[in-house]
Amino acid sequence: MIEVLPQFNSTFSIDCILFGFDEGELKVLLIERNEEPFKDWWALPGNLVSENESLDQSASRILHELTGIENVYMEQFYTFGDVGRHPQGRIISVAYYAMLRLGGDKALKPISNYAKQAHWINVKELPKLAFDHQKIFDQGLEKIKRRIKHQPIAFELLPEKFTLTQLQNVYEVILGKKLDKRNFRKKMLSFNVLKDLNEKQKGVSFRAATLYRFDKRKYGKLFGKEISF
Numbered sequence: 001m002i003e004v005l006p007q008f009n010s011t012f013s014i015d016c017i018l019f020g021f022d023e024g025e026l027k028v029l030l031i032e033r034n035e036e037p038f039k040d041w042w043a044l045p046g047n048l049v050s051e052n053e054s055l056d057q058s059a060s061r062i063l064h065e066l067t068g069i070e071n072v073y074m075e076q077f078y079t080f081g082d083v084g085r086h087p088q089g090r091i092i093s094v095a096y097y098a099m100l101r102l103g104g105d106k107a108l109k110p111i112s113n114y115a116k117q118a119h120w121i122n123v124k125e126l127p128k129l130a131f132d133h134q135k136i137f138d139q140g141l142e143k144i145k146r147r148i149k150h151q152p153i154a155f156e157l158l159p160e161k162f163t164l165t166q167l168q169n170v171y172e173v174i175l176g177k178k179l180d181k182r183n184f185r186k187k188m189l190s191f192n193v194l195k196d197l198n199e200k201q202k203g204v205s206f207r208a209a210t211l212y213r214f215d216k217r218k219y220g221k222l223f224g225k226e227i228s229f
Contacts, residue, residue: 013093014059015046015133016074017140020102021157025122026173027102028137030129031066031115037087038130044137046093047114059096067118068109074098077143078136085132097140099156148174152193155214161197163209164188193219
């Protein structure tokens, strides 16, 4: 006789942190909720995992429904399961994050009534967030602060062609401190992963700077090499 085992009921949610860089500011993507609890509050894009989908599938669906953004690679970085984090019961949230170049075809247009709107907001000007989303955001920011020191995530935020000043701005904004211009440039160029394009900025009122491109192939040979400030 086959023993009939009890069925477990579990509730999981996904919360997404998308970082972008624009005009010298690090930004995060938030939605304005249109349902209780926390109706009219700003929050990270998030919702419940459906019964017949994987966590990765759920993350892609939720991001698309709440922001209109799709085809973005996101990575899991932490799980949040404090008792009482959700007023309707015990819900464990798996957090994902991604880095995006702002602009282009990534228009923000929620396709679900769950969100009124989606908007990129400067991380230094965050409103009060729903649930424990401030804690989730803080954890995500610490994650990219650690990663930027030894992995080339800064280039995910920049246009394909960029100046050394733009690159330094990304590092300074994420790390939260000023870096010596001369030492930064010397160190970055010494890694031999920046390709000089023999081009200058166009349409600027100041002295045009040299444009570079990140060389992924060369970086592959330096994988794991710490970039420490």
